Amino acid sequence: MSVDTDILFSPLILQNITIPNRIIRSATYEGMADANGYPQQGLGNLYADLAQNGAGAIITGFCYISKQGRAMQPRQCGIDNDDKIKPWNAVVNQAKKANPQTPLFMQIAHTGRQTLKKFTRETVFGASNKKCIYFRQKVKTLTESEISIIINDFVYAAVRAKKAGFDGIQIHGAHGYLIHQFLSPYTNNRTDKWADGTLLLKEILESIKQNCRDDFPILLKLSHSDDRGLNIRDTINTIMQIEHLTDAVEISYGTMEYALNIIRGDCPVDVILQVNPMFKNLPKIIKKIGKTFFLQKYLSKIIPYINNYNLDAATKINRQVNIPVIAVGGIRNVNDMVDITNQHKADAISLCRPFICEPDLVSNIRQGLYLKSKCINCNLCSIYCDSTNQLKCYAAGAKK
Ligand SMILES: Cc1cc2nc3c(=O)[nH]c(=O)nc-3n(C[C@H](O)[C@H](O)[C@H](O)COP(=O)(O)O)c2cc1C
16 A cells, blocks of 8 residues: 655755755764774765665764763764864765765764773763763763863864764764763752753853854754653753754653663673673673573663654654654654654654665655565664674665
8 A cells, every 4th residue: 555655755944954855864873983983985885875765864873072972882983083074074975976965964972971991091971970880880070171171072073074064963962971961860960050951062052053153953862751860841941941052853762771772672682792892701600690680670671662662752842842853763664754744743753773774765665665664673783883893784684
């Protein structure tokens, strides 16, 4: 049965940028940098493929703004120095050559407490010194002057992204990374002016707007809630305070403490124990004990996968804010995509795992060849981000 998908192919305008359709490739770590965070040729090929096949816009995987803000994934891209502008420009040019109509946004991030000193070779800082139960890393509370440096690092990163030819950026304020640590009452127990969790985000946005001007849209990704007390009212409140500085907001969920709640779906434990640097070197016996005793406890906190799992929150937010809202999380069926946009539940949708197994999904939707994603939420794509493997779909039957 064919579905009328015209609504999905109506443009979304952000400042001077036209997103030609409503189906965006959500930020996805690609594992396509060298060990020093320089993007490699594979990334240009991937973006060219997505662009050629009509992705509405492409948001890069999270890029670190400074070595201190680097994640534990070994092949994460960076935008922490001017030398990276040229290789990023080559990536952008390759995608633009494939399809000049596809806007590219660089996602910029600081991990805060969600990293390991072993990888960053820097002190690990956070909004407070509260450790993340997943990383179990000692964390130092940021001082006022250290916060100023981080604001500047975000601004330099945005300016570099603009110089590299990106159409805009996305600030990663979700998933428990530094900005989320300030927004969440669980991790922000400060008593200075930064106790106002939105202030850091506001100052970053204001400085980027001043330096990059209005012809460089800023997207924002936020977790609407998390497992530790941040709730949707907090998030609506935050957006209302910064919406004059932001061009669209993407609504996700959770932190890395229970990372599976961000993506939902299967938990391939044996592969995690084999590839994740947090566990892979543990003695066999410890892994066995962990599997027996801790796994059940962890899994009891995991929310089961359902389609469109952040949509209700995105819709609630959409009704209260004045900027475009992008829904992400478990969006798999064309009927749902049409319904979301038709009923103004969100202004656009973004997909991550479906684009990994089918980079051509937008052109297939246009041709009526795609009704639902082949993604089975096995999450192997996500688990292997912790290895040096490049991003790919591991499920049988996947196209690439
Ligand atoms: C392999 C993989 C890599 C991801 N990398 C990022 C990232 O770099 N930045 C980010 O904000 N979210 C990242 N995410 C989360 C996705 O952007 C998205 O929010 C989540 O997967 C839900 O969307 P989906 O159901 O369409 O996959 C990643 C998810 C996966 C599975």
